[in-house]
Amino acid sequence: MRSSSRQRILSTPFILLAVSFLAFLLPELQGVDQARVTLFARSQEAEPTEAAIAAISAELGLDDPLLVRYGRYLGDIATGDLGTSNVSRSPVGPQVWHATVVSATVVALAMAAAVLSATVLGVVAAANQNRWPDKLITGASRVLVAIPIHVLTPVLVFIAALRLDLDPTSGWGSASHLVLPVIALAVSPAALFSQVVRSEMLDTLEQPYIRTALAKGLTWRRVVWVHAARVSLVGVLTLGSLFVAGLLGGAVIAEVILGVPGLGRLLHTAVTSSDVPMFQGGLLVAVASGVFVGLLGDLVSGLLSPPNGDG
Amino acid sequence: MNSGSGSRGNGARVIAAIVTVALLAWWRLTTDPNAIDLAHRFASPSTTSPLGTDELGRDVLSRLIAGGFITIGAASGALAATAAIGTMLGLFAAWRGGTAGSALLVTTDSLVSVPQVVIALIMVSILGTNLQALMVAVVAAGWLPFARLSFELASRILSTDYAIAARMSGASSARIVAFTLLPNVARPLVAHAFLRFPGKLLLLSGLSFLGLGPQPPTPEWGAMLASGIDELERHPLVPLVPGLAIVLTGFAAAHFGRRLEAPTTGPASARPTE
Secondary structure, three states: OOHHHHHHHHHHHHHHHHHHHHHHHHHHHHOOOHHHHHHHHHHOOOOOOHHHHHHHHHHHOOOOOHHHHHHHHHHHHHOOOOOEOOOOOOEHHHHHHHHHHHHHHHHHHHHHHHHHHHHHHHHHHHHOOOOHHHHHHHHHHHHHOOOOHHHHHHHHHHHHHHOOOOOOOOOOOOOHHHHHHHHHHHHHHHHHHHHHHHHHHHHHHOOHHHHHHHHOOOOHHHHHHHHHHHHHHHHHHHHHHHHHHHHHHHHHHHHHHHOOOOHHHHHHHHHHOOOHHHHHHHHHHHHHHHHHHHHHHHHHHHHHOOOOOOO | OOOHHHHHHHHHHHHHHHHHHHHHHHHHOOOOOOOOOHHHOOOOOOOOOOOOEOOOOOEHHHHHHHHHHHHHHHHHHHHHHHHHHHHHHHHHHHHHOHHHHHHHHHHHHHHOOOOHHHHHHHHHHHHOOOHHHHHHHHHHHHHHHHHHHHHHHHHHHHOOHHHHHHHHOOOOHHHHHHHHHHHHHHHHHHHHHHHHHHHHHHHHHHHHHOOOOOOOOOOOHHHHHHHHHHHOOOOOHHHHHHHHHHHHHHHHHHHHHHHHHHHHHHHHHHOOOO
């Protein structure tokens, strides 16, 4: 195992601990009076009595020292209790879990779509270097990689609604709801990856073993798609694992625009409606999944890349 | 293959053109970008309002220009702060080496897999929805790459013969940082800053698009795009103008950054063999 991977594994608990402390501190940092907020959420009491505030403070243990409260918070997280939403007044945990499943589905499909299309496009471009397919793909990818998701998504909605009769264009529940979020998230990484695949393919096609394969009488098509493309796929998979964090971020914007009930929209709604427990819960899960996926990508790319001196 | 200086000239010319147009337009700008004129909602382009008016009858061109100053200004400011903070952390870690160096590497390695938007959301949730808070959020989300790059550059330079020679000849720390380190890391870092500009622009306008930035009627491009997007079908100019402005500005800056970066990365790191 590479030393960087080992360091990352060792540092993961500390990162998660730091994030949990930040999440715990958020109400303090935001200057939220948790007793009043909780009371308001429960009874719509805008101007509670002193006695009511004292009672709820005692119930929530708000008067305990900071570290005691943090310890209790960690204990709650460990037992899967992420608190109760200020807005919906239902437990945060299940909602965050459902949202995470939705986001994971969209992000995984988008990543698969990006890697597949980028491999095909990059290989086609490299095999036709400096001819029209190459120029078309390279030109399009340069433009598409620069288009922000909050510009791309509304345009996709527009096209889908007007030209493709794809209905409904937003929401969640059926397979057709997946189409737009997946495309919206996949376009930019696909454009970037295709450029990487193209340049790796151009390098690979120069290699002696490709000339050998051609000299053996294998067809150009077979050499390109079987021998050379496989090398590029490994490269783009490694790159893809580095991109999941960016994709999760883009998912926030795409989910809000398209009404996808994922983790991104949950965080956005929690911020705009000042739903502190919901934001804390979503935050923990978002950061933890980002860190774990990054770690996984690191390990996978370590396994895929050839050991030193053997190639 | 690519003639570096010529293309770099093009990039600079594009940016110069944008600045000139903005300044000229500002000079000619007579309308208040926030002046509401409900009698002329969604007016078509005319001599008085060259790009038409929006849903409240406000002049789209005026808002585009005023918004340009806000959006590009905020993105540039946030980028400058990001670069400064990240570079200082990176240089410090490289200079001290040892624990400070590995602490930086471990932190950046782990934090890099936390989405920038999530970090920005944390800051917005603490600081509220306004332009300053949004800029702080963008800075908090983006210092990592600069810290990492400056750390790697500085570590490489500090291990070169001339840096070791400078240290052995008794030069002070301040002198080595000022005359050996900074001149050598400046160019790649500036190039990197241009390459990162579109990211700042997108994050800033994206969060503003979601209503997490400056509040109406501030003519920020992302917010303009958001408020005009429902009219894409009937009045395409209203959302398309800020949308295209975001895309083109980001594109120009990235192009310029790539050209600036090309001469340093080309021979040095990209192709060691052949």
